[in-house]
Amino acid sequence: MCLRALGNERRLKIVTALHRSPMAVVDIADLLRCSEAAASKHLHRLLACGMVDREQRGYHAVYSLIRSERFIRMVLPLLRS
Numbered sequence: 642m643c644l645r646a647l648g649n650e651r652r653l654k655i656v657t658a659l660h661r662s663p664m665a666v667v668d669i670a671d672l673l674r675c676s677e678a679a680a681s682k683h684l685h686r687l688l689a690c691g692m693v694d695r696e697q698r699g700y701h702a703v704y705s706l707i708r709s710e711r712f713i714r715m716v717l718p719l720l721r722s
Contacts, residue, residue: 646690651675655683664704
């Protein structure tokens with residue numbers, strides 16, 4: 642089920658961006674050229690799968706990629722292709 646979440650082009654783009662650095666929802670929405678609500682829905686799916694972590698910083702939710710070894714072995718080949 643979690644690999645299915647990466648089947649969506651926008652979620653794969655989010656994971657690729659978060660691989661570089663943590664980002665706020667507003668920045669992810671700009672990257673995807675979509676609303677913050679749409680970006681939040683994609684992030685919620687990734688959060689539910691345990692692929693990203695969420696930290697509240699004032700009014701902004703900042704997301705980062707989970708750095709577990711198992712996750713990296715599963716996802717890193719997808720980011721390189």
